Structure formats: structure tokens, C-alpha cells
Amino acid sequence: MASGVKPRVKVPKTAAAGEAITIKTLISHNMESGQRKDKEGNVIPRSIINRFTCEFNGELVIDVTMEPAISTNPYFQFDATVPEAGEFVFTWYDDDGSVYDTKKPIEIA
Amino acid sequence: MEFSRRETLALGLGAAVLTLMPFRANAAAEDAIAAFTGGADMADGGVTLTAPEIAENGNTVPIEVSAPGAAAILIVAAGNPEPGVATFNFGPLAAAQAASTRIRLAGTQDVIAVAKMADGSFAKASATVKVTIGGCGG
Amino acid sequence: MNKKALTAIAAVLAFPVSVAAGPDEDKLVINEELEMVSVTEAPAHVENFDTIYSGWHFRTDETQALQIDDFDNPAMIFVDQAADLYEAVDGAAGKSCSSCHDDVESFKGLQASMPKVDAETGKLVVMEDLINKCRTERMEADAWKWSGADMQGMVALIAFQSRGLPMNVAIDGDAAPYWEQGKEMYYTRYGQLELSCANCHEDNWGNMIRADHLSQGMINGFPTYRLKQAKLISRHNRFRGCIRDTRAETFAEGSDEFRALELYVASRGNGLSVETPAVRQ
Numbered sequence: 001m002a003s004g005v006k007p008r009v010k011v012p013k014t015a016a017a018g019e020a021i022t023i024k025t026l027i028s029h030n031m032e033s034g035q036r037k038d039k040e041g042n043v044i045p046r047s048i049i050n051r052f053t054c055e056f057n058g059e060l061v062i063d064v065t066m067e068p069a070i071s072t073n074p075y076f077q078f079d080a081t082v083p084e085a086g087e088f089v090f091t092w093y094d095d096d097g098s099v100y101d102t103k104k105p106i107e108i109a
Numbered sequence: 110m111e112f113s114r115r116e117t118l119a120l121g122l123g124a125a126v127l128t129l130m131p132f133r134a135n136a137a138a139e140d141a142i143a144a145f146t147g148g149a150d151m152a153d154g155g156v157t158l159t160a161p162e163i164a165e166n167g168n169t170v171p172i173e174v175s176a177p178g179a180a181a182i183l184i185v186a187a188g189n190p191e192p193g194v195a196t197f198n199f200g201p202l203a204a205a206q207a208a209s210t211r212i213r214l215a216g217t218q219d220v221i222a223v224a225k226m227a228d229g230s231f232a233k234a235s236a237t238v239k240v241t242i243g244g245c246g247g
Numbered sequence: 248m249n250k251k252a253l254t255a256i257a258a259v260l261a262f263p264v265s266v267a268a269g270p271d272e273d274k275l276v277i278n279e280e281l282e283m284v285s286v287t288e289a290p291a292h293v294e295n296f297d298t299i300y301s302g303w304h305f306r307t308d309e310t311q312a313l314q315i316d317d318f319d320n321p322a323m324i325f326v327d328q329a330a331d332l333y334e335a336v337d338g339a340a341g342k343s344c345s346s347c348h349d350d351v352e353s354f355k356g357l358q359a360s361m362p363k364v365d366a367e368t369g370k371l372v373v374m375e376d377l378i379n380k381c382r383t384e385r386m387e388a389d390a391w392k393w394s395g396a397d398m399q400g401m402v403a404l405i406a407f408q409s410r411g412l413p414m415n416v417a418i419d420g421d422a423a424p425y426w427e428q429g430k431e432m433y434y435t436r437y438g439q440l441e442l443s444c445a446n447c448h449e450d451n452w453g454n455m456i457r458a459d460h461l462s463q464g465m466i467n468g469f470p471t472y473r474l475k476q477a478k479l480i481s482r483h484n485r486f487r488g489c490i491r492d493t494r495a496e497t498f499a500e501g502s503d504e505f506r507a508l509e510l511y512v513a514s515r516g517n518g519l520s521v522e523t524p525a526v527r528q
Contacts, residue, residue, distance in 0.1 A: 008324060
């Protein structure tokens with residue numbers, strides 16, 4: 001696992017049933033592109049997060065395929081519909097096989 | 110300023126070169142788009158790509174894409190060593206077929222967004238981003 | 248192709264960029280509630296400025312936007328990580344920061360007065376010194392590397408507690424000789440290019456140096472998340488970068504020269520809000 005990987009997610013605590021909410025996510029990751037060379041001139045191997053998904057109560061909101069052109073510390077903002085109370089699950093997939101996830105509950109106000 | 114026919118032709122040629130210059134469209138970018146569309150025609154309109162005209166640093170360029178009703182949006186940076194940037198696939202709970210992220214651009218170039226609409230058609234938009242080279246390193 | 252056509256093409260070629268002149272007039276408000284003092288009257292000891300501006304005013308709208316919302320600010324990842332480190336036991340004494348200190352909020356105000364002279368030793372100290380003193384003497388742990396992610400994360404976490412408070416470093420009394428040394432450095436031309444800090448940040452702020460929009464060189468937002476390196480950058484790292492760009496042999500991070508320069512440059516920003524962690528290009 002890449003060191004120091006830490007997800008941050010911003011989701012409102014409550015929403016009206018059927019309301020569209022804005023979600024922001026940020027995760028610490030070097031996103032080593034595979035294009036850089038070290039001091040000896042050797043290519044530093046690619047090591048990125050290659051996929052990000054957001055689901056709500058098991059249904060898909062967004063599924064992103066990521067390439068090395070995504071910046072260090074990947075950031076996403078998108079809108080989700082909240083049909084009922086439940087839980088958002090955010091998952092990041094690392095090239096090295098690591099999976100980072102975080103969950104955020106939301107209530108119907 | 111008035112232009113003779115010859116001058117106008119020269120101007121047109123210059124303009125054509127200018128149009129191509131920042132694009133540096135490469136085969137890899139076209140391949141990436143073709144892999145996504147299956148070679149289908151792409152309509153103009155229906156997808157909006159928002160990017161800064163000038164990026165202070167190519168390492169972190171904020172972009173936003175929106176294509177109401179799209180199933181997926183492909184982002185390609187035609188001037189990067191590897192043109193692929195991201196593909197957004199929208200599920201049933203996406204409240205809008207839109208997303209923002211931050212991307213790396215190796216230099217001044219066109220960023221291209223291709224949306225796959227729900228009916229299987231495709232739409233395309235592009236934006237030129239000028240990446241400045243600062244005077245001061247760190 | 249004749250000259251007329253060439254001129255027309257050249258006109259098309261010219262960047263459609265309005266040449267940036269001076270700071271912009273946007274207002275720096277963070278999270279739509281924390282109003283920052285990013286423009287104010289220059290302190291009396293800054294002879295050649297009437298008004299001082301945060302470096303935020305010299306950045307593009309896109310870069311500015313990254314600092315006005317704490318979620319959008321990528322530096323906050325590292326502040327979060329440092330909050331975990333604050334609780335983490337390290338070293339032979341089996342202590343964490345929180346073993347001796349109250350909550351990190353108790354450091355509110357400290358950054359606004361840094362650097363300062365240590366009463367016991369009479370030496371000028373910066374935040375990195377205070378942190379490493381705790382680590383080596385109280386925690387009996389290894390000192391952190393000056394520009395390491397853990398060190399700059401902790402410097403940022405502590406400074407963040409003072410965000411919004413006005414910078415107010417002391418330049419008199421015990422601090423006076425260090426301040427004079429820093430001022431001397433500020434106006435000394437270094438390197439093959441023979442440039443002093445003042446040549447860019449006092450004589451030419453607001454102008455472009457190649458594609459960079461020169462600021463007044465304020466350090467009230469450090470450690471700063473720089474888009475170039477995509478991590479927190481220390482004050483001394485930035486000083487080193489500037490002096491290196493004059494093609495000089497530069498001073499080391501953590502050198503007494505840079506401590507003195509940090510005091511002087513910080514004092515030029517007295518009155519500006521602590522912005523840590525800022526976002527710059």
C-alpha cells in the first residue's frame with residue numbers, strides 16, 4: 001500500500017427524499033505517472049489509483065476509470081440523488097492491489 | 110488593413126498552422142477516442158467541458174464536464190505523453206451526468222470530452238488550455 | 248508573405264492574455280465565513296511599501312478557488328494527517344504531542360508571533376525548531392527532516408490554529424539583531440544574476456517574471472501547498488528556491504541565515520492574517 005493514503009469525503013448529513021446533493025472527495029496519493037525518471041535516469045514505475053466508485057445502498061452513483069493524467073491527491077466532485085436514508089460507500093482501487101474505502105451515512109430530513 | 114488575394118491566402122495558411130499548433134493531435138489520442146466510440150460520428154453540442162484558458166501550473170488543472178443524459182464521458186488530453194485522463198460512468202443515482210476533477214497537462218494543448226449518450230450516439234467538446242511555464246522553480 | 252500579413256498573424260499569435268498588473272481586488276473569505284485580512288497598511292518598518300498584499304491576490308481565479316474552501320484545499324489532507332500524528336506515540340519516552348500539550352487548539356496565536364527569540368538560549372527559533380526540540384528532548388524520538396511531510400504537516404497544523412489572526416512578530420529587544428541580519432540579507436544581491444529579494448518582491452511586484460506573476464513575497468500562508476510539487480512547502484524551501492534561481496550557492500534549510508531571513512520577511516507581513524495552509528502555483 002502506498003504510504004499515507006487518506007480519504008476525505010464531504011457529504012451532507014441530511015437530505016430530503018429524492019433530493020440531489022453535491023459530494024466532494026479527496027484522497028492523498030502520489031499518482032506516480034510512470035513518466036518520471038529518478039536521479040540515475042531509471043523510469044519510476046507507474047503507481048496510481050486507477051478506479052474510484054461511489055455507491056448508495058448498493059446502487060451506482062459514479063464509476064471513474066483513472067489514468068496517470070489525474071493529479072496528485074485525486075479530487076472529484078459530482079451530484080447524487082438520495083432516494084431514501086442509507087449509506088454512501090466510496091472506494092478507491094490502487095495499482096498495487098490496495099483498496100481504500102470510506103462510508104458516510106445520510107438521513108432523510 | 111487591406112489584403113490582396115495572395116496575402117489572404119498566406120493568412121489562411123498561417124491561421125491553419127496556428128489552429129493545428131497547440132493541438133498536436135496524436136494517433137494515440139485518436140485511438141483512445143475510437144476505442145470509446147467504436148469509430149462512430151460525434152456530434153457537436155450536448156457535452157460541455159469547462160477548463161481554464163490559462164493554467165498557472167500544468168500539475169493541477171481543474172476541469173468540469175457535463176453531458177445531460179449521458180451514460181459515460183471520456184476525457185482525453187491530446188498533447189500528453191499518454192492521452193487518457195479519465196472515463197466517468199454514471200449510475201442510476203447520479204443526479205447529474207457531470208463531474209469535476211483536477212488533471213495534469215504536459216503543456217499547452219486541447220482537452221477533449223466525448224460523451225456516450227443513452228441512445229448510443231456520441232457528442233464531443235474540446236477546450237484549449239494554455240499551460241504557462243513559470244519563472245520560478247521551488 | 249509580406250510584412251502586413253506577418254503582422255496580422257503575429258497579432259493572432261499573441262496570447263489573448265490581459266497583462267497582469269498588480270494584485271486583483273477579490274476578497275479572501277474562507278468557507279464563506281472566515282474573513283481574512285489579505286490587504287492592509289504596511290507596517291512602519293517596511294520603508295518602501297504603502298500597502299501590503301497576500302500572495303493570494305497574485306494568483307489566477309482557479310488557484311485562488313483552491314484556498315477559499317477547506318474541502319477543496321488539498322493541503323488539508325496533510326493537516327488531517329498531522330492531527331493523527333499529534334496523538335501518535337513516538338520515541339523512547341513513550342510520549343505523543345498530546346501527552347504534554349492540551350488539544351492542538353491550545354496553540355492558537357503561536358504562529359502569529361513566530362519566529363521569536365527563545366528566552367533561555369537567546370537564539371532565534373522557528374516552528375520547526377520548537378517541534379524538533381519536543382521530539383528529541385521530551386519524546387526522545389528522532390528529529391524530523393526540515394522539509395519532510397511529517398514536519399511540514401505538523402508546522403501547518405499548529406499554524407492553522409492561528410488562521411485569521413494578524414501576523415505580529417516582534418522585531419525589537421532580543422530580536423533586533425536577528426531582524427537586522429535578515430534585513431541585510433533581503434537587500435543583498437545573490438548569485439550570478441545578482442538579484443536580491445527586493446529586486447523581485449519590492450521593486451517588481453505585480454509585474455511578470457516570464458510567466459510568473461510576482462507577489463510581494465509574503466510568507467503568512469506557509470507552509471503552502473504548491474501545485475508544482477503537490478505538497479506542503481516550507482518557508483526555508485521557498486527561500487532556497489528563490490536564491491538558487493539567482494544562480495547562487497544557497498543557504499541550507501534550517502540555517503541561522505534563513506531563520507533571520509524568516510523573521511525579517513515575516514515582519515514585512517505584520518498585519519496580514521495567518522493564511523496557513525495557503526495554496527499557490
